[in-house]
Amino acid sequence: MxxxxxxxxxxxxxxxxxxxxxxxxxxxxxxxxxxxxxxxxxxxxxxxxxxxALLARGHEAVERLLPGITAELVAQGAITSDVQRNARHIHCGQRHARVESGMTGLLAxxxxxxxxxxxxxxxxxxxxxxxxxxxxxxxxxxxxxxxxxxxxxxxxxxxxxxxxxxxxxxxxxxxxxxxxxxxxEEHVMLDVRYGTREFRRRPGDLDGDLIVVVAPTPDKPRGGVALAMEGDRWIVTLVGYGQAPGRSLAGFAEFAADLPALDLHRLISTAQPIGEPQVYRNPAGIRRxxxxxxxxxxxxxxxxxxxxxxxxxxxxxxxxxxxxxxxxxxxxxxxxxxxxxxxxxxxxxxxxTVDDDVRLLHAASTLSLKKRLLNAYLERFHAAAAHDQELALRFQRVANLYAPPLSLITPGSLVRVLRNGSPRATSVPDPESVPREASERSTRST
Missing domain, CATH: 3.50.50.60 (FAD/NAD(P)-binding domain)
Structure with missing residues (x-):
């Protein structure tokens, strides 16, 4: 042709x-x-x-389309990282266990x-x-x-x-x-609002971690991410449904202080800001x-x-x-x-995205019984993933688009969730409150 x-x-x-x-x-x-x-x-x-950031599967696809581009980007300062080993993933207020996932994302x-x-x-x-x-x-x-x-x-x-x-x-x-x-067309009304700031990245920040993801919860519909990137910088994006962080550094930090975990607030409070704040608003998701x-x-x-x-x-x-x-x-x-x-x-x-946004944006009493049961199961799944490396890995395979969402409710996953996902389960410690080695031993021991 x-x-x-x-x-x-x-x-x-x-x-x-x-x-x-x-x-x-x-x-x-x-x-x-x-x-x-x-x-x-x-x-x-x-x-x-x-x-x-490029999810691990996207990283693979781009490398297939343009062989050698990863090396070119790394030479310019981009960072490759295991998506779970050097990352803090906090979902439903639970800090997922660490594991060497074998999946490599690209930060740039x-x-x-x-x-x-x-x-x-x-x-x-x-x-x-x-x-x-x-x-x-x-x-x-x-x-x-x-x-x-x-x-x-x-x-x-x-x-x-x-x-x-x-x-x-x-x-x-x-x-x-x-x-x-x-x-x-299918539309999901969102009113998602962003605020982003960059910070100078120093050795030892976040105990060497490169990724922080704090997901919103229904009672706190705000979250955020911090990603290492080229130029020894952090990029920190905070997001809220119908609400946005303040443009001032104090307002940005105050918003982060009310997330389901304090990791981003600690980083914002100690790192040197670079440049001006940025804002963005997304009214809806759309599928044709x-x-x-x-x-x-x-x-x-x-x-x-x-x-x-x-x-x-x-x-x-x-x-x-x-x-x-x-x-x-x-x-x-x-x-x-x-x-x-x-x-x-x-x-x-x-x-x-649709299932999670519905969970965050609609009161449980307005959802169908099927949705309420699924949401309750996912809360227990994340509680179990705080201790169970295999469940944390399965979640990352879904998040990085290697596996379908239904893979989280296979018989094998159900057994592990029932065993480790009791509502009384205590998430693994905040990594800033205990040495890294002790935190990792606590997840391996399960």
Whole structure:
């Protein structure tokens, strides 16, 4: 095949271009932004100033699409880390046991990660990136998309067009113009509000840990993460449902003091702040059900946030985009078979986010009996995972998209939860109150 067009130079668009390069002689990536020369934030990536990390499975997928990129990023200061060994995961107020998971995540700022991916993509023969270019419509002949029309009126013919333009995708409107009913949409109202600050990272911070995740609980619907990143920095993002941390350092620390654990508050209170605070708001998660359509024009595919825009608190977006890009390497690029494959990629992470957001946002009395039972089980699961390394590992396999959510309620998991997840169970100690060796012995002994 000769020419493919990708709309959007997001991570989804860039990784799609990497996959399409293996099948098309030419690939053109369009983006409305002017592309920065250096690794800088840009207007079209509204969340780039907040915490980003590639989940372990996403890290693998990006390395497969762009072999050697991990080494390139590490040479620039990115950090690879076992997702459980050097991390503090606190869920339902329980501090998960540590274990060598064998799953490696990648810690880097979004500008550096995207910048290096963009450099790799644009260095590929036959690939070109056109900044300041807006796809205003589709070229169509006999129910087949044959290219795009730019805002200035210029037509660009192509054998395949991939829309990776994000949650503001125009594809539903273009389908309507063609007389095709757009896909059904599912919305989860969130009103998630973020505040982010960077801090100087010093040897010995967090006793050498590189990741802190404190998940919200129904009684405290606020959480946060701290991630080590290049330049000896921490990036700390605090999140609340319908509430946000104050912009001042004191307000930021005060918000962190009311999280289900104090790890982030201690870090914020002792580390040197860098730069200005950043804020972000996400009103809703949205999923477009392209896989359920019965009519769709050939020559057009949709991927990334244009298919499903997750609650970014869970850190799944870049990983899902990378997994969807791998689907472009397969032989069958007809729209409906492609959308069915993408739906299988999206189903697990969408279920994780929706179920957890419902648990946080709705009073237990308003939930179905099935939901209440599941929530009660998950509370016991996390209590057990404070002592049981195998359960902590199983949770990380789900969180890193290697296993489906149902794997947490297999017979083997049920037995371990019943044995170790009594409501009277006491979580493993706060690592800042006891030496690391003693804390790890307490989890190994179970």
């Amino acid at each position: 000769n020419h493919a067009i990708v709309i959007g130079a997001s991570m989804a668009g860039l990784l799609s271009a990497a996959a399409l390069h293996a099948k098309f002689a030419r690939v053109t990536v369009l983006d409305r932004d002017a592309m920065p020369d250096d690794d800088e934030h840009r207007k079209g990536v509204g969340q780039s100033r907040h915490a980003h 700022s979004r500008p550096m990660l995207e910048g290096q991916v963009r450099r790799r993509i644009t260095a590929l023969p036959g690939v070109r990136l056109l900044p300041d270019s807006v796809a205003a419509g589709l070229l169509v002949e006999r129910d087949r998309v044959t290219g795009v029309r730019l805002a200035g009126g210029e037509p660009i013919p192509a054998d395949l067009v991939v829309d990776a333009s994000g949650r503001g995708s125009r594809t539903p409107f273009w389908l309507d113009e063609l007389g095709i009913v757009p896909p059904a 059900r392209y896989e359920r359509m019965t009519r769709f024009p050939d020559g057009l595919l949709v991927t990334g946030d244009a298919v499903c825009a997750f609650n970014p608190r869970y850190g799944q977006g870049m990983t899902v985009a990378a997994l969807e890009a791998l689907e472009l390497l397969k032989t069958d690029l007809r729209p409906l078979p492609f959308f069915k494959r993408v739906a299988k990629v999206v189903d697990g992470p969408w279920q994780i």
